[in-house]
Amino acid sequence: MxxxxxxxxxxxxxxxxxxxxxxxxxxxxxxxxxxxxxxxxxxxxxxxxxxxxxxxxxxxxxxxxxxxxxxxxxxxxxxxxxxxxxxxxxxxxxxxxxxxxxxxxxxxxxxxxxxxxxxxxxxxxxxxxxxxxxxxxxxxxxxxxxxxxxxxxxxxxxxxxxxxARVASVATAALLVHVALVYVTNAVFKLRGDRWIAGDGAAIAFSMDQFTVLLGPWVAGSPTLLWVLNYAWLGLLVASPLLVLAAGRIRTTVAAGLVGGHAGMVLTMAIAVFPLVSIVSLLPFLGSGVWDRIDDAIVNVREWFAAAVGGDHTGDAGFASSRLDRRRIGRGLRIAARAFAAALLVGTLVWNAAVLGYVETGAGDAGIDPAEYGWKMFAPDPSGTDRWFVIDAELASGEHVDGLDRGSVTRDPPPDVDATYPSARWRKYLIAITVADDPAVSRSTADYVCRTVADRTGQRVESVEITYLERSTWPEPSEEVGTNRLVRHDCRT
Structure with missing residues (x-):
């Protein structure tokens, strides 16, 4: 049994x-x-x-x-x-x-x-x-x-x-457990904080203008909706162990709820392909009933198409399913694949336990801290801080221009922080290098600005100064803005 x-x-x-x-x-x-x-x-x-x-x-x-x-x-x-x-x-x-x-x-x-x-x-x-x-x-x-x-x-x-037909193996178990632990560990981190439990987590996350796009500002302006979203998402995360402990409709319901949450992120937050990847990771949890309906839709579309163009094209050879993947591989390769899948399963369990602080792995001896690689998305509590950058390039003429060609150089809080970044990847890069605080990386970035500004303006660039500014966004945007110089670089050297 x-x-x-x-x-x-x-x-x-x-x-x-x-x-x-x-x-x-x-x-x-x-x-x-x-x-x-x-x-x-x-x-x-x-x-x-x-x-x-x-x-x-x-x-x-x-x-x-x-x-x-x-x-x-x-x-x-x-x-x-x-x-x-x-x-x-x-x-x-x-x-x-x-x-x-x-x-x-x-x-x-x-x-x-x-x-x-x-x-x-x-x-x-x-x-x-x-x-x-x-x-x-x-x-x-x-x-x-x-x-x-x-x-x-x-x-x-x-x-x-x-x-x-369904397939069950060590590899399928490893995939399901791995994806489920993404949500389980995030739930644990959120429950260790205060704001998500108090109902403020979503409000703080959406207060950060550097992330919100499309429908995001509208959601940020609705306290009641934010309260509902906070507890709905936290509830799904707490229920995430059912992704592997349950089966059938219960598993499908939890997975579908998480898919819906990530679909909402696509419409409200600029976080690259994170929500799309998450949606894909949840597809294996959806039950056969979902795929039966999709199969029916496919058959109906093909029959409609066949009737529209004439002729009998109702056979399933064009979009068929084979009974099983009959491609044979060597016995040794099959054993190796199963052993590798088993190692992945064990490794996933041990690593996430280490991330949560429940076991010691000895990774610290190799300079790796598991706590830095956990699934902490907006956990334990969102920072509630917006950060934007002033990239000031001084030309030989004495004129100051923006290093990313975003208009005039100003230190005033922007009306839309997200719009100050060329893309979500650029935002991640600039914020990440401030955390890394590596002089070689800062100089390399400033050198790039020197070259691109010189090419754009046709003038020699004397120096580049990269400064990041930040202010608290919750419960209301703060009037106080912190200023931090990342690097001042002489372009002539």
């Missing part, structure tokens, strides 16, 4: 795995498109972070980025080629063409890109490469894929295929 219960909770509908694969490919593609807007500035030697500065801040990462190597060989064009290759792999992953190979390539290029500039990363980026890793161990191409069409023995759907 225990084995059956464990199997039910470790099982994932094959169509859910396929939706997971499609979502993963689409999110990687969206992430690449968003990052490509600042390809030269954030990911090349001619940008804000030289490889020497990267080596100063993150010595282990300096030699592992293929993007850095491509840049040294072919310049920004080499990095652009890797972006294109990653996009091709993401498309192959989404359509299910050699799915696991596409997942392996996506994993490698994602890790390489993230290693090139870790200052722009958030929790969503960490989760993204981890999901790619799990994808290499799972039968992600057994449904709704080119792979399934190529290996399908018949276009007729059996009753098993109609309802969708």
């Amino acid at each position: 225990l084995r059956r219960l464990a199997g039910d909770r470790a099982a994932i509908d094959r169509r859910a795995l396929s939706a997971f694969r499609i979502g993963l490919g689409v999110v990687i593609l969206v992430d690449l498109l968003l990052r490509s807007r600042h390809l030269r500035a954030l990911y090349t030697e001619s940008g804000v972070l030289t490889t020497d500065a990267l080596a100063s801040a993150y010595p282990p990462l300096a030699g592992v980025s293929v993007h850095a190597v491509a840049d040294s060989v072919a310049g920004p064009a080499g990095v652009a080629v890797l972006f294109v290759l990653a996009g091709v792999a993401a498309v192959a992953l989404a359509v299910g063409y050699h799915s696991r190979i596409a997942a392996v390539i996506s994993l490698a290029l994602t890790l390489s890109l993230q290693a090139r500039n870790p200052f722009v990363l958030n929790s969503g980026d960490l989760l993204l490469w981890q999901l790619c890793l799990f994808a290499t161990l799972l039968p992600i191409g057994s449904r709704w894929s080119v792979d399934s069409v190529r290996t399908s023995a018949s276009s007729d759907r059996t009753s098993t295929e109609r309802t969708g």
